[in-house]
Amino acid sequence: MFIKSDDHETVREWISELSVLQTDLEIRVWPNVDPIEDIDFALVWDPRLGDLARYPNLKCIGSLGAGVDHILKDPGLPEGVPIVRLVDQQLIRAMSEFVLLHVLRYHRQQPQFEAAQRESRWITLPPPNTGETRLGFLGLGELGRDAAIKFRALGFDVAGWSRRLKQIDGISSYSGQDGLAALLERSHYLICLLPLTAETRGIINRRNLALLPTGAFVINCGRGGHVVDEDLLSALDSGHVAGATLDVFHVEPLSSSHPYWRHPRVTVIPHASSLTSARSGAPQMIENIRRVRAGEAPMNQVNRQAGY
Ligand SMILES: NC(=O)c1ccc[n+]([C@@H]2O[C@H](COP(=O)([O-])OP(=O)(O)OC[C@H]3O[C@@H](n4cnc5c(N)ncnc54)[C@H](OP(=O)(O)O)[C@@H]3O)[C@@H](O)[C@H]2O)c1
Numbered sequence: 001m002f003i004k005s006d007d008h009e010t011v012r013e014w015i016s017e018l019s020v021l022q023t024d025l026e027i028r029v030w031p032n033v034d035p036i037e038d039i040d041f042a043l044v045w046d047p048r049l050g051d052l053a054r055y056p057n058l059k060c061i062g063s064l065g066a067g068v069d070h071i072l073k074d075p076g077l078p079e080g081v082p083i084v085r086l087v088d089q090q091l092i093r094a095m096s097e098f099v100l101l102h103v104l105r106y107h108r109q110q111p112q113f114e115a116a117q118r119e120s121r122w123i124t125l126p127p128p129n130t131g132e133t134r135l136g137f138l139g140l141g142e143l144g145r146d147a148a149i150k151f152r153a154l155g156f157d158v159a160g161w162s163r164r165l166k167q168i169d170g171i172s173s174y175s176g177q178d179g180l181a182a183l184l185e186r187s188h189y190l191i192c193l194l195p196l197t198a199e200t201r202g203i204i205n206r207r208n209l210a211l212l213p214t215g216a217f218v219i220n221c222g223r224g225g226h227v228v229d230e231d232l233l234s235a236l237d238s239g240h241v242a243g244a245t246l247d248v249f250h251v252e253p254l255s256s257s258h259p260y261w262r263h264p265r266v267t268v269i270p271h272a273s274s275l276t277s278a279r280s281g282a283p284q285m286i287e288n289i290r291r292v293r294a295g296e297a298p299m300n301q302v303n304r305q306a307g308y
Helices: 008-021 089-107 110-118 142-153 176-186 206-211 229-238 278-293
Strands: 002-004 041-044 060-063 134-138 157-161 172-174 189-192 216-220 241-246 266-268
Touching: 002 008, 008 278, 041 278, 060 278, 089 110, 089 142, 089 189, 089 216, 089 241, 089 278, 134 142, 134 176, 142 157, 157 176, 172 176, 176 206, 206 229, 229 241
Parallel strands: 002 041, 041 060, 134 157, 134 189, 157 172, 189 216, 216 241, 241 266
Antiparallel strands: none
């Protein structure tokens, strides 16, 4: 097998965790993968376009993260080779913490209190009504579902939009274009935890933002490509969107000249909401290596057609 990431620390951690679990595993570090005939498993982040088609005996491609857009963007991917992603409980918990933190920060008027403190100003704000506060999740998969359930437990009115309708206790489920419009119209907080696919790219755009109630907040933890930046900025400037917390961007690191950095109603987080840990991710990759070598189907397979 080989591992490919541009981050040396990630590579070091993964090799260390995989090797503890399977001492005889031969791990090469891309680009030192020769002879390529030996490679049966590729564990990658942002592989070079066309590279994955070079390995004649490749049995499986593993993503070093929950998303697979960095793999599927390659038009030259080998046909018929399964792609697997990480489903990491630690990452799921961390993402829910992040979304809880940022929704509650707005909900409990923390920016206003902090601004008042900077001016030594004692202010009184009416307390928010949690039961009447409606949250809309774009994406009710591993990440969206966990966060949605946690907000429901706090008493928020929670809904989610997904490709297939869901049955989750106390959470309203929407799908399709009509469902999207209905979800947007009711959401005081819009939280994006979608994968980036041909269907979801640019979903946070002028038309969809206009459907949100005035004064809504947007939290994007999916991918930068979900947002049409100019449309979000103009919705923020007009006050239609009251605030946005953005963890992901079209180009990362975000350019120092990007208007998000200095926008008074934008919180920029440098893609830090939640990270895959080699410690918690390695066991499922070891199991997948075992499975593909035994001719069994791997876990957490991606549907190439759907794009996630
Ligand atoms: N910011 C970060 O650090 C960070 C960390 C990890 C992941 N992420 C992002 O979060 C994404 C979601 O992760 P996950 O593990 O929750 O993925 P997942 O389990 O595959 O869930 C994806 C959800 O999106 C829904 N969906 C996909 N395409 C759709 C469409 N066209 N219309 C409506 N709903 C659609 C799916 O619907 P169904 O349930 O019907 O399939 C599912 O509910 C990842 O792909 C990645 O981009 C970001």
